Structure formats: structure tokens, C-alpha cells
Amino acid sequence: MLGGSISGGRTNVRVVVVGDRATGKSSLITAAASETFPEEVPPVLPPTRLPADLYPDNVPVTIIDTSSSLESRGKVAEELKRADAVVLTYACDQPSTLNRLTTFWLYEFRRLEIKVPVIVVGCKLDKRDEEHHMNLEQVMAPIMQQFREIETCIECSAANLVQVPEVFYYAQKAVLHPTAPLFDHETQALKPRCVRALKRIFILCDHDMDDALNDEELNEFQIKCFNAPLQPAEIVGVKRVVQEKLPQGVNDLGLTLTGFLFLHALFIEKGRLETTWTVLRKFGYNDEIKLKDDNLTIPFKKAPDQSLELTSEAVEFLKGVFSTFDTDKDGVLRNSELDDLFSTAPESPWGEAPYKDAVERTPLGGLSLSAFLSEWALMTLLEPAQSLANLIYIGYNCGAASALRLTRRKSVDRKKQQTDRNVYQCFVFGPKGSGKSALLKSLLGRPFSENYAVTTDEHYAVNVVDRLGGTKKTLVLREIPEDEVKMILSTKESLASCDVAVFAYDSSDEYSLKRASELLMTVARRGEVSGFMVPCLFVAAKDDLDSYPMAIKDSAKICQNFGIDAPIHISVKERDLNSMFNRIVTAAEHPHLSVPETEVGRSQxxxxxxxxxxxxxxxxxxxxxxxxxxxxxxxxxxxxxxx
Structure with a gap:
């Protein structure tokens, strides 16, 4: 791999120069721009532009000079917050200015939350006398250890034009080819996300899938990334370097993944970060080592009451992936197998809410095929771009149009009195203690627990529901905490993504029924006002408890007043769910039925x-x-x- 660089799409790099008074800031900038040493300089220079062709990346640099006066602190802070990189100066002939880096400036950057690379520059190198001679590496190593934001250190002389252009080259390079996302200086190793991206690139280039890049594959890789072929002698040289340092990096078939990663670590250690960044950017990665948004364009204009689902083609691909990574062929992806599956993605996408506890898990924490596909269905429903990205990360290369399908508008579904969806989202409303969480857990086949905790955040549960005739539908239950109802229903489109609304209440508690009725009224009115009306089901939970005397009559009257079906009585504790989930799916499949009407709605x-x-x-x-x-x-x- 010879090298070369891509700038990552930037059209300018803004560098702000700060430091104590008389450390040589303005002289450094003038010398860089004019290649001459100024005898006199104004207190603060206007913005200075270095042309694009000055450095190999062909990106211009705008340099902002700053004042060191106390009155200018606010202006300096503003400039720092707009910086792409900071050049922090000290004077080589004034040791006190070096001390000020750690006693003031670097802490000031942290106070202002400046999160850009810092280049520490010692100016006036020509004025340093033998008395103040120092080893820059020894002095700066502990400082760089403490302040990881420092990208590099350099000393220069504007008077003698020594290492002046290099100052802004390093600043530009730190922005265009940053170290932090790629390499961990503490462990002296590539960072996990960088390893994952390079692993994916290796697999994409390993066309014969023999876990090694042969000479032809290496050459194709070189041409794709750097627009130049490798000569046979160069290929031999690359493999020899790897084999000498890491014998397992090369085998009889070619360069292994271990060798490929070693090469990139070597480039970075030698300061050739642009080589690794060029590779990453050629394969569509951004500065966060994730696929760029323009690689994840979804070719559909989605209305609020439409959703995206995986196509049958994408589902078949996922079934194949499941089979491939189910190495022991037990029909379950164990955690280690799941980690391996997502080892070419920036991270496992299901480690956090809302996905972490949303599906049924085996006793050892694994996923069945049904649960695996359910997680994908949920991610596609909630974050279609994220779902598409992860499909691409694990090897799907047929494009968004073949991976995703846009469902019909619900307003059309109501007119046609049927729907074409395969994934239904059900909002579960209810007062505290009504059994909402237990309902979600029962969808996942989890045992009933007497331990009760108030739900404060939204939760999801997703599973496949078997229908008559052998068809399968995916049901997503979204638990809405009672205290969040007002906020969730605050927008006109709040019910647009809802296929069915369930209102659970404790059948032994009169107040619980009254509160569920109020929530039903709230949702019904929101639907009538917004036009996004949804089928609603009233659910009498905890049917194993003794109901209060008028419970059945009161609940029946409520349903009658709203024009919806009679309450569905269930007991999660006794595992009597009364075909609950099938009934939810049936309601979703017939969006014109079970839609509540209020008296105001009827009058209108x-x-x-x-x-x-x-x-x-x-x-x-x-x-x-x-x-x-x-x-x-x-x-x-x-x-x-x-x-």
C-alpha cells in the first residue's frame, strides 16, 4: 500500500492561533503566509489564508490570529469554539510560557469544551540559549499523556523560516486525518471501531473468500484506494515487512486479516494516517468511522402514517446470515456468535434500549431465528436508516430499494378496509399498576413476576404472532408510561405510527378503570382532531383478582359509549391471555373497525x-x-x- 490521501470532503480548515503575549503568534502566521520574516507586525492580524496547493491535500487553511489581552478573552473564546484545530504557542526563550500551557491554556480549552486537535508550537527557536536547552520529547511526553487533545508538538523559528510551514501542515493534517478515531496511544493499538471497519473492508476485498488477500486482490485494493497498481516487487516487499514483524500476518494464500490490520497500525505509528483514512473514505466511511449518510439514502418519501419494512429479499439474506454465524447449528445465536456477526459494524446495534430487552431470549441469552428477525423488524420500524446501515455492515450490497418497502398510507387502508403491512405497532396505555409491563413480558414468553416497579420510560416488546392459515405477523408493543401520555400525544402526528391502541386497567380497581377510560377519551379525541384514528381495545387485566361489584357493567358501558368491542379479560399470572395478541393483530388488519368515537366526534x-x-x-x-x-x-x- 503506497499511500495517498482523501480529505474527507472538507473545503477549508480553520486554525485558531492562541498563546501568551509575545510568544510569536503573529510572526509565525506572517512567515507561513509570505515566507519572509516580518520586522514589524500589528498586534492582531486579520484572517490569513494559505492556498489549497500549499499542502498535498489541496485544502486551503484559514488562520485566525488572537489577542492575548484580558479584554479579548470573550472574543478568543468565540474563535476557539469555531476552530477546526488550535495552534497553542509558547516562546522557546521564555520557560514560563511553556509552564502556562498546563497551568492555564489546556485547562481553559477544557472549560470551554473545545474538542478539536491541539498543536503545541514552540516559537523563537533561534533565541533559545544553551541555558534553556531541552529535549522536547521528554518534556512534552507527560503533558501529552495528561492532555490527549494534543495531537503533536513542534518547535520553529519564524526569523530563520525553520519548520514554519510544517506547523500548519500538522494542524491541517490533524483535522483531515485525525488520530483519535483510529489509534489508542495508551494501548498502542487500533481502536475497536477502526478494526471493525478495516475487517469489513478486508472481507469486501477478499473476493474468493479464502480469508487472505492474494496478489490480484491486493492490486485491486490498491487501485481502488490509491488509483495506482502495485508492482510485483512492491507486493513482495509489503508481505516481507509483515512476515518479519508478524509471521501469522501472511500465509500461503496471501495477506491475512491480522497482517492487514498490522499494516495499518504500522502506517499510523509512522505518522501516515492519511493512508488509513484514504482507505476508509474510499469505502464510504466518515470521520466517526461510520458509513456516510449519502450511502444510506432511503429512496422513499414517507408520510407520517407510513412505515418501512424489510423486503422478503432482505429477510432471506438475514436468514442466510443467521445460518452462517450459527456455527454449532443449534438454531440459536449465542452472544459470542452475535458479536462475531456484528464484528464488521461500528458496534452491536442491540446493546442498548430500545432493543436490548425487546425480544425473547434463550436461558443463556441467545436469539432464535424468530427473535433475530424480530429485532431487525423493530429496528427497521423505528430507525430505518440504522437498519439499512447495519444490513450493509454485515454484507448486504443490493441497495436500499431492494432492502426496504414502504407500506401503504393508513388512510388508504381504512378505505380499503384492509392493510398490506407485516409489522404492526401497538401502543399500550394504562394507569400505573394496570399490568402494562406484564403484558409486554407475556408477549416475550417471560414468566409472571410479583415484583412491581413503576414504568418511567418507554419500553418495547416484539415477537412473531402465528395467524390462521399459517401466516406470520410481527407485533410490536410499545408501553406508554402514564406520566408521558400528554407529552407523547402533544403533536398532530403522534398517533400516525400507531396501528392499534390497547388500554389496560386493573379489573379489581375502580379507579384504574376510570383512569383507563380517561386515557381512551384522550386518545380518541387526538385521533378525531388529527385524522389519525386508530382501532382501540379495552383490556381488563388481573382477571384472577376479585373485581369490584359494578366492574363488568361499568366497563361494558364505557366500551358501548365509545362504540368499540367489549373488554378483553386476561390474567398474565394464570397465563390466560384470551388470544390477546391475535386479537390485537386482527384489529390492526381491519383498521376501519373498533375505532372509538366521542360525543364531540359524533356531533361533528x-x-x-x-x-x-x-x-x-x-x-x-x-x-x-x-x-x-x-x-x-x-x-x-x-x-x-x-x-
Missing amino acids: KRYRHLVNRSLMFTSVVAAVAVVGLAAYRSYAARKNTSS
Whole structure:
């Protein structure tokens, strides 16, 4: 790998120069721009531009000078917050200015939350006398250990034009080819996300899938990344370097993954970060070592009441991936196998909420094929771009249009009285203690627990529901905490993604029923106002407890008033779910049924009906009048002719 670089799409690098008074900031900038030493410089220079062709990356550098006066602190802070990189100066002939780096400046950057690379520059190297001679590496090593934001250190002389251009080259390079995402200086090793990206690139280039890059594959890789082939002698040289340092880096078939990673670590250690960055960027990665957004464009314009689902093609791909990584062929992906599957993604996508506890797990924490596909269905529903990205990371290369399908609008589904969806999202409402969490756990087949904890955050549960005729649908339950209802329903589109709303209440508690009824009213009104009306089901949970005397009559009346089905009685504790999940799916499949109506909604409906009838009557009368007038005119014309 010979090298070369890509800038990552930047069109300019903004470098802010700061430091104590009289450390040589302005002289350094002037010398870099004019290649001459200025005898006199103003207190603060205007912005200075170094042309694009000055450095190999062909990206111009804008240098911002700053004042060291106390009155200018606010202005300096503003400039620092707009910086891509900072050049922090000290004077080689004034040791006190070097001390100020750690007693003031570097802590000030942290206070201001400046998170850009810092280049520490010793100016006036020509003025340092033998008394102040020092070993820069020895002095700066502990400082760089403490302040990881320091990218590099350099000393220069503006008067003698020594290492002046290099100062801003290092600053530009730190922005265009940053070290931090790639390499951990403490462990002297590539960072995990960098390893994962390079592993994916290695697999993509290993066309014959023999776990090694042969000479032809190495050459193709070189041409793709650096637009130049490797000569046979160069390929031999690359492999010899690897084999000498790391024997397992090369085998009879070619360069192994271990050798490929070793080469990149070697480039970085030698300061050739642009080589690794060029490789990453050629394969579509950004500065965070994730695929760029323009590689994840979803070619659909989605309305609020539409969703994205995986196509059958993508599902078949995932089934194949599951089979490949299920190395012991037990029908379960253990955690180690799952880690291996996602080892070419920036990280495992299901380690945090909402995915972590959203599916059924085996006793040892593994995923069945059904649970694996359910996680993908949930991710596609909630974060389609993330789902697409992870499909690409694990080897899917057929594009977004073949991976995702856009569902029909729900307004169309209601008119057609059916839906074409395979994944349904059900919002689960209910007061505290009504059994919402238990309902979610029962979808995942988890045992009932007497331990109760108030739900404060949204939770998801997803599983496959078997339907009559052998079909399967994926059901997503989203638990809505009682205290979050108002916030969640605060926007017009809040119910657009909801296929069914379930209202759970404790059938032994009169207040619980009353509160569930109020929540149903809130959701029904939101649906009527927004136009995103959803089927609703009333669920009498904890049916194993004694209900209060009027419970059945009261709940039936509530359902009757709203025009929805009678309550569904369930007991999670006794595992009597009364076909609950099938009934939810049935409601989703018939979006025109079980839609609640409020008295206000009925009145508005009657009013619209009367207005429509009045308009129709007026139109008919007007039409009759027009016809009558036309007939009269015809008659009058004939009469005049006969006269």
C-alpha cells in the first residue's frame, strides 16, 4: 500500500492561533503566509489564508490570529469554539510560557469544551540559549499523556523560516486525518471501531473468500484506494515487512486479516494516517468511522402514517446470515456468535434500549431465528436508516430499494378496509399498576413476576404472532408510561405510527378503570382532531383478582359509549391471555373497525352530514332551476318563430 490521501470532503480548515503575549503568534502566521520574516507586525492580524496547493491535500487553511489581552478573552473564546484545530504557542526563550500551557491554556480549552486537535508550537527557536536547552520529547511526553487533545508538538523559528510551514501542515493534517478515531496511544493499538471497519473492508476485498488477500486482490485494493497498481516487487516487499514483524500476518494464500490490520497500525505509528483514512473514505466511511449518510439514502418519501419494512429479499439474506454465524447449528445465536456477526459494524446495534430487552431470549441469552428477525423488524420500524446501515455492515450490497418497502398510507387502508403491512405497532396505555409491563413480558414468553416497579420510560416488546392459515405477523408493543401520555400525544402526528391502541386497567380497581377510560377519551379525541384514528381495545387485566361489584357493567358501558368491542379479560399470572395478541393483530388488519368515537366526534360527524345534505339539496334545486330556465327559453324561442 503506497499511500495517498482523501480529505474527507472538507473545503477549508480553520486554525485558531492562541498563546501568551509575545510568544510569536503573529510572526509565525506572517512567515507561513509570505515566507519572509516580518520586522514589524500589528498586534492582531486579520484572517490569513494559505492556498489549497500549499499542502498535498489541496485544502486551503484559514488562520485566525488572537489577542492575548484580558479584554479579548470573550472574543478568543468565540474563535476557539469555531476552530477546526488550535495552534497553542509558547516562546522557546521564555520557560514560563511553556509552564502556562498546563497551568492555564489546556485547562481553559477544557472549560470551554473545545474538542478539536491541539498543536503545541514552540516559537523563537533561534533565541533559545544553551541555558534553556531541552529535549522536547521528554518534556512534552507527560503533558501529552495528561492532555490527549494534543495531537503533536513542534518547535520553529519564524526569523530563520525553520519548520514554519510544517506547523500548519500538522494542524491541517490533524483535522483531515485525525488520530483519535483510529489509534489508542495508551494501548498502542487500533481502536475497536477502526478494526471493525478495516475487517469489513478486508472481507469486501477478499473476493474468493479464502480469508487472505492474494496478489490480484491486493492490486485491486490498491487501485481502488490509491488509483495506482502495485508492482510485483512492491507486493513482495509489503508481505516481507509483515512476515518479519508478524509471521501469522501472511500465509500461503496471501495477506491475512491480522497482517492487514498490522499494516495499518504500522502506517499510523509512522505518522501516515492519511493512508488509513484514504482507505476508509474510499469505502464510504466518515470521520466517526461510520458509513456516510449519502450511502444510506432511503429512496422513499414517507408520510407520517407510513412505515418501512424489510423486503422478503432482505429477510432471506438475514436468514442466510443467521445460518452462517450459527456455527454449532443449534438454531440459536449465542452472544459470542452475535458479536462475531456484528464484528464488521461500528458496534452491536442491540446493546442498548430500545432493543436490548425487546425480544425473547434463550436461558443463556441467545436469539432464535424468530427473535433475530424480530429485532431487525423493530429496528427497521423505528430507525430505518440504522437498519439499512447495519444490513450493509454485515454484507448486504443490493441497495436500499431492494432492502426496504414502504407500506401503504393508513388512510388508504381504512378505505380499503384492509392493510398490506407485516409489522404492526401497538401502543399500550394504562394507569400505573394496570399490568402494562406484564403484558409486554407475556408477549416475550417471560414468566409472571410479583415484583412491581413503576414504568418511567418507554419500553418495547416484539415477537412473531402465528395467524390462521399459517401466516406470520410481527407485533410490536410499545408501553406508554402514564406520566408521558400528554407529552407523547402533544403533536398532530403522534398517533400516525400507531396501528392499534390497547388500554389496560386493573379489573379489581375502580379507579384504574376510570383512569383507563380517561386515557381512551384522550386518545380518541387526538385521533378525531388529527385524522389519525386508530382501532382501540379495552383490556381488563388481573382477571384472577376479585373485581369490584359494578366492574363488568361499568366497563361494558364505557366500551358501548365509545362504540368499540367489549373488554378483553386476561390474567398474565394464570397465563390466560384470551388470544390477546391475535386479537390485537386482527384489529390492526381491519383498521376501519373498533375505532372509538366521542360525543364531540359524533356531533361533528352529524354536522358534516347535515352540511353535505344541505349542499346536495341546494345543488339539486339549482340544477332543476337551470334546467327549467333552459326549457322556458327553448319554448319561448319556438313560440317567437311560429309567430
